[in-house]
Amino acid sequence: MDSTHQQHVNWFRASSPYIHSHRGKTLVLLISGEAIEHSGFANLIHDIALLNSLGVRLVLVHGARPQIEQQLTNLNLTSTFNQGHRITDLSILQAVEQAVGQVRLNIETHLSRGLINTPMSGAALRVISGNFVTAKPYGIHDGIDYCHTGEVRKIDREAIRQQLELNNIVLLSPIGYSPSGEAFNCRAEDIATRTAIALGADKLIFMMDATAINDKNGKPVQQLNIAQCEELIKQNTNSEICQLHLTSALNGCKNGVRRSHIISHNIDGSLLLELYTRDGNGTLVTAETYEGLREATIDDVGGILELIEPLENKSILTRRSREQLELEIKQFTVIERDGMIIACAALYPYENNIAEIACLAVAEDYRHQGRGEELLNNIQQQCSKTGIDKLFLLTTRTAHWFQERGFAESDISKLPLKKQQLYNTQRNSKVFIKPLT
Numbered sequence: 001m002d003s004t005h006q007q008h009v010n011w012f013r014a015s016s017p018y019i020h021s022h023r024g025k026t027l028v029l030l031i032s033g034e035a036i037e038h039s040g041f042a043n044l045i046h047d048i049a050l051l052n053s054l055g056v057r058l059v060l061v062h063g064a065r066p067q068i069e070q071q072l073t074n075l076n077l078t079s080t081f082n083q084g085h086r087i088t089d090l091s092i093l094q095a096v097e098q099a100v101g102q103v104r105l106n107i108e109t110h111l112s113r114g115l116i117n118t119p120m121s122g123a124a125l126r127v128i129s130g131n132f133v134t135a136k137p138y139g140i141h142d143g144i145d146y147c148h149t150g151e152v153r154k155i156d157r158e159a160i161r162q163q164l165e166l167n168n169i170v171l172l173s174p175i176g177y178s179p180s181g182e183a184f185n186c187r188a189e190d191i192a193t194r195t196a197i198a199l200g201a202d203k204l205i206f207m208m209d210a211t212a213i214n215d216k217n218g219k220p221v222q223q224l225n226i227a228q229c230e231e232l233i234k235q236n237t238n239s240e241i242c243q244l245h246l247t248s249a250l251n252g253c254k255n256g257v258r259r260s261h262i263i264s265h266n267i268d269g270s271l272l273l274e275l276y277t278r279d280g281n282g283t284l285v286t287a288e289t290y291e292g293l294r295e296a297t298i299d300d301v302g303g304i305l306e307l308i309e310p311l312e313n314k315s316i317l318t319r320r321s322r323e324q325l326e327l328e329i330k331q332f333t334v335i336e337r338d339g340m341i342i343a344c345a346a347l348y349p350y351e352n353n354i355a356e357i358a359c360l361a362v363a364e365d366y367r368h369q370g371r372g373e374e375l376l377n378n379i380q381q382q383c384s385k386t387g388i389d390k391l392f393l394l395t396t397r398t399a400h401w402f403q404e405r406g407f408a409e410s411d412i413s414k415l416p417l418k419k420q421q422l423y424n425t426q427r428n429s430k431v432f433i434k435p436l437t
Contacts, residue, residue: 014278026057059164062104075095104129134155148183157195196260203259208245223290293334301322305325335371408434
């Protein structure tokens with residue numbers, strides 16, 4: 001098998017857990033007006049069709065900011081924004097309705113014809129639009145009358161759920177309707193967030209024009225918990241639209257949405273990469289623990305074995321049987337990332353306040369990112385709490401890594417007698433010891 005085919009097989013195997021876990025789940029996807037005008041929009045449509053074929057329940061919410069601006073230009077009209085909301089008088093509303101109608105028709109047309117001459121040719125996609133959003137006037141704020149600008153009052157979740165049960169894609173536009181028959185111009189971000197909350201969606205995804213969400217140092221942010229997201233919003237280091245996406249993602253997670261994602265439409269395949277690879281390519285906001293260090297349980301035995309087997313095959317680690325690992329599982333600490341064990345270490349106490357750190361392993365894709373250091377620090381904290389004042393290890397390949405962290409080479413005679421008796425002369429491991437006081 002050549003390298004290209006092997007790469008494809010490896011990717012498919014790696015994505016299979018996500019294919020399984022996303023089947024039957026509800027996803028609300030905001031597609032910005034900029035994404036619709038982007039040259040990669042046809043590819044995005046194909047990816048949406050693929051998600052539908054894999055059993056993902058899809059609600060699409062589209063924006064229309066650039067299309068509205070173009071329509072206003074065509075009509076020689078101008079509109080203003082205040083605090084992120086467009087002030088929509090009657091003439092502006094008519095332009096908004098025309099632009100939104102054209103965008104919705106464009107999306108429906110692409111979903112109908114976009115599968116021709118692709119691997120998804122022949123797939124039947126049914127797209128349902130309707131008055132699923134009830135709105136009310138945004139009102140007067142600080143003396144400014146926002147006229148026909150609206151805010152979401154209610155989402156008809158039962159009607160949407162019925163369509164999703166039929167495997168239909170639901171398409172929502174940034175316009176809401178009042179019970180009296182008035183139309184209101186609403187923010188697409190608000191509709192997407194309220195819809196995700198109403199449905200109890202598994203994922204809320206925002207497609208943005210920016211390449212990434214950045215921290216205060218300008219570095220891309222891969223994941224945020226609630227507190228970290230709130231802090232990043234306070235720092236206000238991203239663009240206004242990115243700030244809106246962060247705020248919306250945070251609001252969703254605070255109100256029952258499992259995970260919110262912010263990804264760039266400028267990256268081809270970003271939607272698939274975010275959903276079907278472990279690390280994604282955007283920013284994840286979640287109230288859950290996406291990655292964390294914890295004590296191992298019996299349920300982790302399989303994951304630990306899978307992690308350490310390649311290192312055992314290279315004789316870097318001493319081979320452990322499942323039975324042995326099950327008996328010693330309480331000695332292990334693991335780092336779990338999205339359900340996968342990506343690092344582990346074990347601590348074995350001996351008499352006279354000395355202990356061994358063993359089986360320190362990090363998955364290949366996550367090395368050189370500080371996780372080994374994190375495990376070592378945690379092991380040393382465990383020692384401190386239990387009165388252990390000296391830590392030792394045996395190694396054949398990683399001597400320098402431990403030396404850089406305060407371990408000094410020593411002699412077998414310095415080990416506990418029980419460990420001396422178990423020393424494997426064929427492995428000829430080097431002994432390193434670190435005082436902890």
